Amino acid sequence: MMILVQDALMIYLGIEIAFVIVFYAQLLPFVNRPCQPAPYLAYGKDRKRLLLRVLKRIEDTSKRDGTCPKESLKAFLRNWFHVDHVPSDLSQIATAGTINIPATRHEEESSSSSTIPVLNPSYSTCTSSSSSCGSVQSDDDDSTTTTTTTTTIIPTLTCTKKSETTQRPPFPLYKEDMDSFFAFAFFSKELGAMRSWERKELKKLFQVLERRHNLTFPNKKAGEDTSHMFHPRRMTLEPVVPIYRPLIVYLLVLGMRWVGALVLRHVYGFEKFVTKHGMICWYRSGTKADSRTDQRSNDHKGDSSSLMMPILFFHGIAPGGVVGYLPIVLHGLATEPERPVFLFENISISCVLDFKPLTEKQTVDGVMECLKRFGANQQNLSLVGHSFGSCPIAWLVASKKMEQQIKQVVLLDPVAILLSEPDVMVNFLYAEAMDKTRIVASSEIMTQSYLRRHFAWYNSELYVEDVKCPMLVFCSEHDEIVNSEKVKQEMQRHHQQGHQFQCWEGVGHGACIVNPYKWTEIKRQMLEQELHLLRAR
Structure with a gap:
């Protein structure tokens, strides 16, 4: 038995050495290639x-x-x-x-x-x-x-x-x-x-x-x-400057995503759909509400209101991507069986060796393709994003293609608000301290490649005045990435728009993802806002 273990360790060591060589000789030069900048979608040549x-x-x-x-x-x-x-x-x-x-x-x-x-x-x-x-x-x-x-x-x-x-x-x-x-x-x-x-x-x-x-x-x-x-x-x-991660880390992430896919399919009834550009979406249809709910909803808007407002969820930068967010989404924000749920994956920020990042346009088109595929392209929508997940929401808001459908925006620790300020970029990419952000996320090679070669800040800032529907923004007092005080001031600057802001005391970035009490708090405010929208019809 010991001989088998030793042989297995030697084989793995050989594979790891080969991966080190590939990492520094092939991957690092590849991700450091200059890339064509994304178009300035909202400004053209008038900078x-x-x-x-x-x-x-x-x-x-x-x-x-x-x-x-x-x-x-x-x-x-x-x-x-x-x-x-x-x-x-x-x-x-x-x-x-x-x-x-x-x-x-x-x-x-x-x-x-x-x-x-x-x-x-x-x-x-x-x-x-x-x-x-x-x-x-x-x-x-x-x-x-x-x-x-x-x-x-x-x-x-x-x-x-x-x-x-x-x-x-x-x-x-x-x-x-x-x-x-x-x-x-x-x-x-x-x-x-x-x-x-x-x-x-x-x-x-x-x-x-x-x-x-x-x-x-x-x-x-x-x-x-x-x-x-x-x-x-x-x-x-500037150069892409990752910290090397052993091959086993990427294998563990693949295993995590594989287990997550099994859970989504066989436990929660989700269906996987891949768009023509390669965007991955997980969809769960909503079951029909009971007859009383149907009657109450139909008093407002025909038969389509028998389903609750679908949630479109966009995850942040994290190993495994959307898998780590399943508890907050399925046991916190979308607990009703009659509510449709769309989970969108961004492979480029999920600690996966993938070399085909989606552009802003491909992401927006992919979301619309998914909605059409599952018959939700005419429904009112609730957009929810955590951290970097606020950027796809900014792209959707700016595109104007879904302006009539987006009825609610919920942002958790959003990086897209005030993205032109240096705080988010410096705190995430330039921090030298080996804190959890750098160890888990910011120093990973594909994340570095995406942010330093394929991310356009000028297309990704969410301007509060552009959000025409009700918006809920939740920040953390001791956020290591987002300057929550500045976000609070920006929300106060637009207080007349009726958006709501809350800052959780004594916690850091991402604390809401693992705290069921905060899930309940977010869900309560989402439902209050949704009820207000129904009454306003």
């Missing part, structure tokens, strides 16, 4: 519209909070840059402290062991000779003149040691840095690869910033040291 939408949010939030829009914009831009190099004159100062440039909570948490003094960024004041700091010049009025003083965005680092405060030389965001960042953010390209029309659009972006907020950026001087504190984060142009 100024995208910038204006982001600026409008920043300006509205600043106005609501009573803060300076210009300073908020500066902070927003700076937070897309990370500390690239600490000048030698600062690194030689010996004292206990950290580099405290609060772009993300991960940067704040991971710097506690540094011996470099605290550097608190303070920005040049918002100067104006004739208007207040909060004034914003409309970008539509090119002829309007203003006497406000143009201000360059130069964060000044203040070195703090106990009660001592010493001003250090400024480290600006240079024009060259902003060119590189905007080329990524608004064109998904390196600056040198931009076409003529794209360079013209890039120039318009800077004109918008100068016209609305008097922001300009200094050029680097010839001969000066170009190594400075700030370097732009450009996730889709």
Whole structure:
């Protein structure tokens, strides 16, 4: 028996060594290939519209909070840059402290062991000779003149040691840095690869910033040291940097998905359907309600209302994909046998070695194909998504193809709201601490490949004002990925739309997935909203 075990271990060791070679020699170079950026679906060639939408949010939030829009914009831009190099004159100062440039909570948490003094960024004041700091010049009025003083965005680092405060030389965001960042953010390209029309659009972006907020950026001087504190984060142009996972991990995930498929088919009565583009959907039809329910529903809307509003569920980034979400969906959110359920799988974020990620359009078309296949293409729908699952919902909302059908949106720990803010990207992709997020999800090669080569942030942000139906948003107070406080402020900014927001205290990202008490809470609010919709017919 021992000999058989030893032989089996030796065989597995040989297979694992072969997989290591394939991983580094084949898979890693393959996923690092440059990819054609996804089309800017809502903006076409007019990238100024995208910038204006982001600026409008920043300006509205600043106005609501009573803060300076210009300073908020500066902070927003700076937070897309990370500390690239600490000048030698600062690194030689010996004292206990950290580099405290609060772009993300991960940067704040991971710097506690540094011996470099605290550097608190303070920005040049918002100067104006004739208007207040909060004034914003409309970008539509090119002829309007203003006497406000143009201000360059130069964060000044203040070195703090106990009660001592010493001003250090400024480290600006240079024009060259902003060119590189905007080329990524608004064109998904390196600056040198931009076409003529794209360079013209890039120039318009800077004109918008100068016209609305008097922001300009200094050029680097010839001969000066170009190594400075700030370097732009450009996730889709940077290398895919996964952490190796043994082959057995992928085999276990396949086993998990196989068991999940058996459970869905033979225990819960689901049917598997694969769209023409390869999207996987699991569907369970709703049973007919009792006669009293049928009669009550038919009083509102014909025979089709004998079925409850179908739930379309989109999972987040997790090994096994939708399998880990079966308890919350089937024992929490869709407990009624008469309610149809659609479970959509995103293989690219499920720790599966798959090399054909779906585009936004293929995902939207796939959802519509599934609805038509099972006769739900005329029914009212409830969309539910957790974490990254909020992005497909953003695609569906933006497509307008199902605008009349979507009657409820439920988001759990959503990453799609405020996706243009750096928090989600930095906390998920750039965190160096070996926490559960990095170990379980963010460092996996296919997840890295999908996010760094096939994910378009500009198509995936869910703008609250675009959601015309009632929406429920649930966040976690100590979310390691989503900035729940910012999401709360954004929901409050649109309070007049009647959307509901709740933040669970004392828990982190994904806590709701394994907590039956929270399932009950979510379900209660979903039913209340659905009942209100029925009464409003």
